[in-house]
Amino acid sequence: MIGWILIGLVVLIIGTFIYYYNRFVILGNRIENSLAQIDVQLKKRADLVPALVKVVKGYASHEKKIMDSVTKARADMLKAGNIASKIKAGDKLQAALGKIFAIAENYPDLKANENFLQLQTELSAIEDKVAYARQFYNDSVLYLENASESFPGVFFFKLFGRQKKEYLKIPESSKEMPEIDL
Amino acid sequence: MVDRISFHDQISRNKWKSFFLIIIIFLVFLVLGYVISLATDPGLFFVIMIASIIISILYILVSYYNSDKIALASVSAKPAERRQYPQYYNSVEGLTLASGMPMPKLYVMENSQINAFASGRDPEHAVICVTTGTLEKLNKQELEGVLGHELSHVANFDIRFMTLVAVMVGMIAIISQLFLRSLWFRGGNRDDKKGNAIFMLVGIILAILAPIVVQLVQLAISRKREYAADASAVKFIRSPTGLIGALKKIKNEHVPTQETKKINKAVAPLFISDPFKKRLENLTSTHPSIEKRIEVLEKM
Numbered sequence: 220m221i222g223w224i225l226i227g228l229v230v231l232i233i234g235t236f237i238y239y240y241n242r243f244v245i246l247g248n249r250i251e252n253s254l255a256q257i258d259v260q261l262k263k264r265a266d267l268v269p270a271l272v273k274v275v276k277g278y279a280s281h282e283k284k285i286m287d288s289v290t291k292a293r294a295d296m297l298k299a300g301n302i303a304s305k306i307k308a309g310d311k312l313q314a315a316l317g318k319i320f321a322i323a324e325n326y327p328d329l330k331a332n333e334n335f336l337q338l339q340t341e342l343s344a345i346e347d348k349v350a351y352a353r354q355f356y357n358d359s360v361l362y363l364e365n366a367s368e369s370f371p372g373v374f375f376f377k378l379f380g381r382q383k384k385e386y387l388k389i390p391e392s393s394k395e396m397p398e399i400d401l
Numbered sequence: 402m403v404d405r406i407s408f409h410d411q412i413s414r415n416k417w418k419s420f421f422l423i424i425i426i427f428l429v430f431l432v433l434g435y436v437i438s439l440a441t442d443p444g445l446f447f448v449i450m451i452a453s454i455i456i457s458i459l460y461i462l463v464s465y466y467n468s469d470k471i472a473l474a475s476v477s478a479k480p481a482e483r484r485q486y487p488q489y490y491n492s493v494e495g496l497t498l499a500s501g502m503p504m505p506k507l508y509v510m511e512n513s514q515i516n517a518f519a520s521g522r523d524p525e526h527a528v529i530c531v532t533t534g535t536l537e538k539l540n541k542q543e544l545e546g547v548l549g550h551e552l553s554h555v556a557n558f559d560i561r562f563m564t565l566v567a568v569m570v571g572m573i574a575i576i577s578q579l580f581l582r583s584l585w586f587r588g589g590n591r592d593d594k595k596g597n598a599i600f601m602l603v604g605i606i607l608a609i610l611a612p613i614v615v616q617l618v619q620l621a622i623s624r625k626r627e628y629a630a631d632a633s634a635v636k637f638i639r640s641p642t643g644l645i646g647a648l649k650k651i652k653n654e655h656v657p658t659q660e661t662k663k664i665n666k667a668v669a670p671l672f673i674s675d676p677f678k679k680r681l682e683n684l685t686s687t688h689p690s691i692e693k694r695i696e697v698l699e700k701m
Contacts, residue, residue, distance in 0.1 A: 256498055340487075347491070348498055352498045352499075354499050
C-alpha cells in the first residue's frame with residue numbers, strides 16, 4: 220500500500236518539475252518571438268525611409284539637418300547587432316521621422332504629394348504595429364515575471380537557472396511634449 | 402484604468418464552464434435517450450442510441466471542420482483585397498501583434514448595417530468578415546474595437562465552443578423528433594400498463610422540454626461570451642473608447658429590412674450585434690443589450 224503512495228508522490232513531483240520547466244521554456248520563447256516581431260516592424264519602417272527622403276528632398280531640399288539625422292538613424296538601425304540596440308536605434312529613427320512630419324506642415328506642396336501621403340499613411344500604420352508589438356513583448360515579460368516570482372515557480376526558476384527579461388521603456392523623445400506655437 | 406485581473410483567468414474560466422456545460426448537455430442527451438427507450442421498447446434502445454450517435458458524430462465532424470466555410474457561404478462573403486482595404490488589414494495585423502495570434506483570413510460582405518463576425522475552429526484556421534457598412538461608417542478607432550471583439554472570439558475559443566453547442570442542440574432535437582414520431586407507430590407491449598403510461602408521459606415531457614432547455618443554455622453561454630469578447634478586445638487595445646463608439650453607432654442605426662432577411666438565422670449569434678435587432682434583452686436574445694454592454698465598457 221505504502222509502495223503505491225510513494226510511487227504516486229514521485230510521479231507528482233516529477234510532473235511538477237516538468238510542468239514548470241516547460242512553462243518557463245514556453246514563456247521565454249514567447250518573449251523571443253515577440254522581440255522578433257518588433258524587429259520585423261522596425262525593419263519595415265527602415266525600408267521606407269529612402270523613399271521618404273527622396274520625396275521630401277524634392278520639396279524641402281534645404282532642410283539638410285533633419286534629412287541627415289533621419290538617414291543616419293536608419294544607417295545606425297541597419298548596423299545594429301543585437302535586438303536591444305536595434306530597438307534603441309529604432310527609437311531614434313522614430314524621433315527623426317516625427318520631426319520630418321512636423322516640418323512637412325510648412326510645405327503645403329509636399330503635404331499634397333500623393334507619394335508623401337501614402338508613405339505617411341504606411342509609416343503611421345507601422346508605428347501602431349511597433350507599439351502593439353512592444354505591448355505584447357511587455358505583456359510576455361509580465362507573464363514570465365509572475366510565473367517566476369510566485370510560489371512555487373520561484374524555486375524552479377532559480378533551479379533551472381533561467382534569466383529574467385527587462386521591460387521595454389517608452390522612448391525618451393516621445394515622452395517630451397511637442398511645443399505648440401500659438 | 403483597466404483592472405489588471407489576468408484575463409487568463411477569464412479564458413480558463415470560460416473553458417471550464419464550457420466543458421461542464423457540454424457535459425451537462427451530454428447527460429441530458431443520455432437521460433433523454435434512456436427514458437425514450439424505456440418508454441418505447443427496451444429492445445430498440447441500442448438501435449436508437451447507436452444510430453443517433455453515428456449521425457451526430459458525422460454531423461459534428463462536418464460542421465467542426467467546415468464551420469468557417471459554411472458561415473461565409475451563408476452570407477456570400479468575398480475575400481478582402483489588401484489593396485482595397487488597407488485600413489482593415491492594418492488594424493487586424495496590429496491586433497494580432499498585440500495578442501500574439503496568427504493572422505486570420507479577411508472577408509467582406511455586402512450589407513449597409515454595421516456588423517462583423519468571426520468563424521473557424523481555432524486561431525490557425527480563423528476567418529473574420531465585416532460588412533461594407535462597417536468599413537464605411539466607423540472611424541479607425543471604432544473599427545479596431547469591432548475587429549478586436551471578433552479576434553477575441555477566436556482567441557477565447559468561443560467559436561469552437563459555439564459550434565459544439567450548436568451541434569449538441571441539433572443532436573437532442575433530432576432524438577426528440579425521433580421519439581415523438583415513434584409515438585405514432587407504437588411498438589412493444591408491456592405487462593405493466595400503468596408503469597408504461599407514466600414512462601410515456603415523462604418521456605414526452607422530456608422530449609419537448611429538452612430542446613428548449615438546451616436552446617436556453619446555448620443562449621446563456623452566448624451572452625456571457627459576448628461580454629468576455631468585449632473585455633478581451635479592451636485588453637488588446639488598452640482602451641474601451643473605440644468599441645464604445647462603435648456600439649453607440651450600431652445602437653443608433655436605422656436598418657432597412659430587406660437586407661436583414663438575407664442573413665440566415667443560424668449565423669446570427671456569430672455577429673457582433675444581433676442582426677435582427679430585438680428591443681429588449683430577455684432569455685431568448687442571442688446578444689446582451691447594447692446599452693448594458695456600453696455600460697460595462699464605460700466602467701473600465
